[in-house]
Amino acid sequence: MISFIVPIYKPNLEVLEKSIKSLAVQALKDWEAIFVLDGPCPEAEIVIRRAIKKCPNNYKIMVIEHGGAPRARNKGAEMAQGDVYCFWDSDCVIEPGTSKLWYDTFAKSPEVGFVYSGYKFFGDSMAIDSEPWDAWQLRVRNFISTCFPVRREIYPGWCEDLESLQDWDFWLSVVEKAEKAGWDIKRIGKYYRGYAFSTPFPTPDSISGKGCTPEKWLERMDAVKKRHGIEQNAICVSSLQYKADGVLLAKNIGADFQIDPSDKPNHYKTIIQVGFSLSPNHVERHAAIFQRKDIKKVLFWTGDNINEIYNSVCFKAVDAYSNLLNDSVTQYVEDLEAKRLMERAGFKVQVRPIPLVNTDNIVPMPEKVKFAIDVAADYGQVFGIIERSLPDVELEVVDGVHSINDYTGLIHFYPDKTLSHMIKRAILSGRHVISNVKQPYCGYISDKESQWDFILGVVEKVRDIIDKKDTDPKALEHYKETLNPEKLKEAIA
């Protein structure tokens, strides 16, 4: 049974009615609601009884002395009968079918301790998406809203001393309690893409709105961090475009990761940005991340960024931003070719591949030879021909490389010719690479001189690899050295 525990204090009666009705019409029948009136409120009681009259046996109303939402939630939980608790906000309208989905997930997956998604604001104005479960990221920032269900066994109770950010504190406590009880915290969170409920847009005086001063915000952040023993990190990695890469870099060098650290006040001393798009639609947000004067700024240009500079950004913007960035930002590119291009465009850059440690163990090659293909659209025609030349070889187009372990090798062709993460990951996973990147062990094939040689070269290399499946162990050594995170830390210290 799912127990919805709903603290109510000075409610907007209209929204409250909508919210309760949305709970009452859910497909799930095995549920209860506990309305905790945080201070007496007879009008709310009338609305509740009216809204829920179709399910007279599914709810309780309790009235307590006003003491804040966390206390009200704790009191409500004491009354709850369900094996799953969901702390509902009285202004949230649940999407149809959501509670059934939660219930079914808990029923069929015993390893799941809580389920969550994103949410949206009324009037379809904007949705806040969440992201796949990652315990590491929860200790950097909260990405789970209050109103999601958690199993009773790992319900830790609400901290009544915090002024705000109780939701972050709550989820951190859930994970800590579960870890102590022996749960596998890698699998404890279950994320569903999309949104589970709608809520009004925060008003300026609400706690999550602008009513909070920077000092107060930092104070509250620090209070939660202190409670959970989270150390203050001086370095933060940020990336608007390459989130997965940014998170990986942050984990590798022991930094925080924020998509956009300029969003909220922070204590960071160094900001490392992965990717900086000069296209008119994005450049201002990227620049804003580097706005603070008192921080050290580091930027990794990506191949895409460089391509953009040469193909779709106006000269004036390139000039303006090269001056700006050259003054205050340590800029890195991945390889010599990229350096040449960036220097031609007026940027002062150094060569340093983004450190990357593949945390996965190296697994044996798959039985059947299979190649992952990641090529830019420009190479589509050529690869159509190459595919037909290799009918006996499995070639699969991939758009992420989460499963490079399932492949024998990676075929990677992009016009920017930089050492992309895909290539790094493939080599660090002990896989073959065929690419147009002129770096050691990258299986270089020229795509410039002749299309014949290009096609023949790729086919020949693929057949080479089929003949002798194993990679050169020196490749792994070489890149473990080049991509060592300690070296980056030394450089920016």
Add this chain to the structure above:
Amino acid sequence: MKLSFVIPSYNCVTWLPHAVQSVMDQTHPDCELVIVNDGSTDRTIQYLEWLSKQITKFPVVIRNTVNRGRSESRNEGNRTATGDIILVLDADDLATPNRAALTFQKFKDKSIDYVYGSATVIDALGRTLNVVRADVFNKEKAISRLYNGIVHSTAAYRKSFALKYPHDSGEVARLGVDDWAQQIRAIHEGVKFDFIPQTIAVYRVLPSSISVTRDEEEVIRFKKEYLKQFGVASQAIEMMGVTP
């Protein structure tokens, strides 16, 4: 009447699968494919091993031999072929899907022994460069010019013809004019040729193919010398045009 496609292949593993697919795409129901791997060193064998395990639309016969050159491997393929009609196809060229069907129609006339057709010329990316239109080929034309304009990958002949006029090795093969020499011999002995006006093959111009790398002057000298044995007067040969 069974039709046999014969593909000799030497170090052409990139394009051979395209040629094989073009045979499997034929609309004519009764075909067979003979591939002679002429001692390739480029892992052609890797592909052929896979192909031999596939269930294909038409039966595929694979012969792996030591490297003996283009003429010998084509003769080997022609001997192996079990069809009544042999369709010539180079490993780097393609047959259009209607080629077997159109060729079959022509051979219904019992007197015809050799059929050829028009071909499209393409580049590495498959873009059309030009079209070689088939035209009448007879004894008069054969002795009045050095080019006969027959794209080899459009040619087809009866099995009996193949056994009677095998491709020569040596100098002829080295210069890549074995097909030309075969046609000259045949036309002088009164073999009846006919042609299909439609495009029935796609000819890929490779930078490495023999028609690009060979010395054209040497070819012309050789052809002029070759024609003398058929009693063509030296004076007439000297006056021959070299354009098709």
